[in-house]
Amino acid sequence: MQERLSAPRSFGGNRVTGFFVGLAERYLPDAYLFAVVLTLIAGLLTAIFVTADIFVLVDAWYNGMWNILTFALQMALILLTGYTVARSRPVSRLLDWIASKPKNQGQALAFIIVVSSVASLINWGFGLVVAAIMARYIGKRLENVDYAILVSAxxxxxIVWASGLSSSIALAVSTPGSEANITQQVTGQVLDFGRTILTWWNIVPVVLIVVLLVPLYWWMMPKRPEHMRKVDRALLAREDEEAGRAETPDTPAGRLERFWPLNLAIAGAIFLYFGHQLAAGEFVFDFNAVIALFLAVGLILHWTPISYVRSFTGSAGAMGPIALQYPLYGGIQGLMVLTVGGISLAGTIADWFLAFSNEYTFAFWTFVSSNVISLFIPSGGGHWVVQGPVMVPAAERLGVDQGLTAMAVAWGEGTANMVQPFWALPILGIVGLGIRDIMGYGVFTLGLSFAIYGAFTLIAPFFL
Known part of the structure; x- marks a missing residue:
């Protein structure tokens, strides 16, 4: 929605940033078309390296489109329930209070980077939602701030979500008996968080990335008001005001809609289930648990059923672009995992990097190959199912720590997200911008995180 942004007289950042921002604005198509182009590239590469049988290719692509539907619905509900929590009165007031602290553009960028990083480490869906809501609140408050770079920040x-508590790969390898626990299937090992996200070689790079992102964005930001792409603050205020309106008639139906014990009943049932599973030692913090937790918390925070319903349905518009693209990425994944004669495209890409790896460089090349594969499979869990069966046996043969191998794949999946529009879609849907508005800045975030995570894939093997 370009009309949200004013057109600056000229780009006000440095020339290097201006070059990449200009490229994105001029040549990057809508995110849907990005997915279409990736589909064609994946189909061509699969035809070259796996099979040229057009019917086999189309079959794999078509089946892949629908195999992703369960995951797609899970992602949609994580986004919408998380958004609804963030739009509840208590959380909204907290975020609004935090958004009132920055007094200028530099402070705003620092605040939103730190807050969204912490939220993403807790849960990736919550991180996306918090970042979007913070951007809207800051955008309404500050006049002289470039809205596009604020959203990008x-x-x-x-970027750090794959190193946090909701890391799909860390959760997969820590769950005994999970179909996605490739490490256990190959080696018999179940890797708890103490061997993945709670290690020093995962925590230190996270801290470095968050700390260095702040001066990076200060370096990129436009310095003068006439160079800034400003948001229509009145439009944001009007949208939030309209979303907050709720009139319920004083009728039997209206009173039922305001009957708060109904919210407590659903939330209580969810927490009762969680407690029973924890007591039995069977609780798994998976995607479904995240959705249920957000649902229960949101119901309590909104207090009345009608308040929750209106907030939930009001946020559903953010899912439109994502719903359109999920089937295409499912089709791409179907092509990537298509195996003919023991050969798949994902395996072929991974093998290219394995060919020149040893016990000290294996994690680094795993990380690099993960970045490449993530362009085609931007889902952490789906990515691991594709790349894990190649990397885990190779790590076993080379004597490489399996926790580092899993995290190298996770890091690569996370860094590639900065130039892969798939996960930017939720935040863009909430703030009302397009992918070309922020992607130019993402190149620099990718460069910083790639350098830091890549360095630790080379350092860690000497201490394991």
């Missing part, structure tokens, strides 16, 4: 905080 919020998305930059998402």
């Amino acid at each position: 919020g998305y930059a905080g998402f």
Whole structure:
């Protein structure tokens, strides 16, 4: 929605940033078309390296489109329930209070990077939502702030999600008996968080990335008001005001809609289930648990059923672009995992990097190959199912720590997200911008995180 942004007289950042921002604005198509182009590239590469049988290719692509539907609905509900929590009165007031602290553009960028990073480490869906809501609140408050770089900074905080508590790969390898626990299937090992996200070689790079993102964005930001792409603050205020309106008639139906014990009943049932599972030692913090937790918390924070319903349905518009693209990425994943004669495109890409790896460089080349594969499979869990069966046996043969191998894949999946529009779609849907508005800045976030995570894939093997 370009009309949200004013057109600056000229780009006010440095020339290097201006070059990449200009490229994105001029040549980067809508995110849907990006997915279409990736589909064609994946189909061509699969035809070259796996099979040229057009019917086999189309079959794999078509089946892949629908195999992703369960995951797609899970992602949609994580986004919408998380958004609804953030739009509840208590959380909204907290975020609004935090948004009132920055007094200028530099402070705003620092605040949104740190807040979104912390939120993403807690849960990736919550991180995306918090970043978007913070951007809207700050955009309404500050006149002299470039809205596009503000939103980009919020998305930059998402870079650390794969190192946090909701890391799909860390959760997969820590769950005994999970179909996605490739490590256990190959080696018999179940890797708890103490061997993945709670290690020093995962925590230190996270801290470095968050700390260095702040001066990076200060370096990129436009310095003068006439160079800034400003948001229509009146439009944001009007949208939030309209979303907050709720009139319920004083009728039997209206009273039922305001009957708060109904919210407590659903939330209580969810927490009762969680407690029973924890007591039995069977609780798994998976995607479904995240959705249920957000649902229960949101119901309590909104207090009345009608308040929750209106907030939830009001946020549903953010899912439109994502719903359109999920089937295409499912099709791409179907092509990537298509195996003919023991050969798949994902395996072929991974093998290219394995060919020149040893016990000290294996994690680094795993990380690099993960970045490449993530362009085609931007889902952490789906990515691991594709790349894990190649990397885990190779790590076993070379004597490489399996926790580092899993995290190298996770890091690569996270860094590639900065130039892969898939995960930017939720935040863009909430703030009302397009992918070309922020992608130019994402190149620099990718460069910083790639350098830091890549360095630790080379350092860690000497201490394991």
